[in-house]
Amino acid sequence: MEIARSKQPDSVIEVPLSHGRVHALRVATPDLFAVTGSFRTSPAIDRGDLLLQQLVAALATCGSLHHDPFEMADLLESRGAALSIESESQRVTFSAQACSADLPLVVALLAECLREPRFDADDFVTEQARLIAELEYRAAEPTAMVADGLSRALYPPSHPHHQAVLAEQVAHLERFSVDDVRRYHREHFGANDLCIVVVGDIDPWMAAAEFDRHLSSWPPRFVRTHDDDATLPDSKQDLRIAAPGRENFDAALGHRLDIRCDDPDYMALWMANHILGATFDSRLVAAVREEQGLTYSIRSQLTKPCREYDGHWQFNLSSSPDKLEAGLAATRAEIAKFVDLGVSPQELSAKQAQAIGAFQIGLATLYGLSETMLFGAERGWGPGYIRDFAGRIGSVTVEQLNRVIREHLRPAELRTAIAGPFAHV
Missing domain, CATH: 3.30.830.10 (Metalloenzyme, LuxS/M16 peptidase-like)
Incomplete structure (x- = not known):
């Protein structure tokens, strides 16, 4: 053409x-x-x-x-x-x-x-x-x-x-x-x-x-429609994985999400994760690692978003054998507190500025710029994604943010996988 x-x-x-x-x-x-x-x-x-x-x-x-x-x-x-x-x-x-x-x-x-x-x-x-x-x-x-x-x-x-x-x-x-x-x-x-x-x-x-x-002559191929099965595997017990030779434990907690990247609330969900556990000065790091000293590391993340199927919210932590159970309990408690009390307008404003600054720094190299543009293009966010990001983040209100947290973060549904030297606990 x-x-x-x-x-x-x-x-x-x-x-x-x-x-x-x-x-x-x-x-x-x-x-x-x-x-x-x-x-x-x-x-x-x-x-x-x-x-x-x-x-x-x-x-x-x-x-x-x-x-x-x-x-x-x-x-x-x-x-x-x-x-x-x-x-x-x-x-x-x-x-x-x-x-x-x-x-x-x-x-x-x-x-x-x-x-x-x-x-x-x-x-x-x-x-x-x-x-x-x-x-x-x-x-x-x-x-x-x-x-x-x-x-x-x-x-x-x-x-x-x-x-x-x-x-x-x-x-x-x-x-x-x-x-x-x-x-x-x-x-x-x-x-x-x-x-x-x-x-x-x-x-x-x-x-x-x-x-x-x-x-231009490379034809499209057949693409199957993905059936986003919401059925969970039967077991609700914690999954324990033996890791011989390790001195510490790693754990991942998470639950499914029923929201995709084209949802009007997705940017609010992204902002919620940013505040809760995506950065070194996040809620989880401050409460569980710094104040209580229960983990070596802790963070949260959303699975890479797409338009075709749902993902999950995941929380990772690393802890010593003697602090593992306390660390898991404190993590769950902080997540529940986040849902119950929400975020203040002042905290949201500060975190929005932080997120916008980090996004702009990520565009400083050709690789970072092209990867970010592709991320937006794949999700249908248009050619203006890198220009519009600040506005999209800035448009998230505290009312929307706290509603999205209450609707999509469900502490009671968290499932857990733990790997480490179980003979030591």
Whole structure:
């Protein structure tokens, strides 16, 4: 398609592609640019498709039908350029950084990797072994242990946030072949809700035209509609995971949320989490760690928001064996207090200013700027997301905030996963 051009912009522009859109911004970084992007997929989680998608993404940068791995590496490294392709739960992301003069070449190579990877059988064996090793390493890390355990307590096996146990994941990976990789790529890699962000010393319309030239004939693939099953697994007991050799305990508490990123109350929910436990001067840190000395660390987070399915509110803490139970009790008490008493106008105003400042600092690099723009583009927040963030946060009122806290934070529904040396308690 022909890309319509107007004068050089001083803000983000959105350029439609044949199958997707480009958000572009010219900034004062002489001779440099960064690209981030993603497209939607629909892996069947309970069949191990997410692991298969990770294999496809890893192999996609191991050469294409037009350039073997050594040729591609030489083309990129000789120019100081880099590109990567990674898997997320329902999307595949890609990124590249290079000198502005090399944008046409980098876009062409990126398109080759996405559309025509070579999928060499020997590379498959290498990446399969590497991914199994990564899973084994993660399964031995206590923070990951409790996060994955909590996911199994909150979501059924078919949900994108469900993390299967290590043995099940390894069994899936060992069953896959390079033919499965090729099939998954053929069926799932396409211009589905394709979002591309390019920032730097570039002509936005020229950049969009390059992407359209290489991706206009890349067809969308079938994307299954996700059934957001709200059914919780049966057990309500705390999940205890043995972590031999550890001296301390890690715990994750959480419950499901029935709100998505396109909900009018989402920014108020984000602000509530920011105040409760997202920063070092949050409520949880001040009360549980600093005042009572019951944890080494404590924080809260919302699962990465999306438009297709719900997530959960999660609270993580690390504690010594003799303070574990007291730390968990104090955490629950502070969460309940947050719900009962809410937030004052003065506290909200101070935290809004803090959040806006942190957001702006995150835009200081090309990578941070492009990642933030992509985050907004994927969620349908439009090309003005980085400009509008301060206004969206500032528009949250104390009445809305306290209502959202009461409606969505439910201490009685918290489930808990704990990892550590249980012989010591």
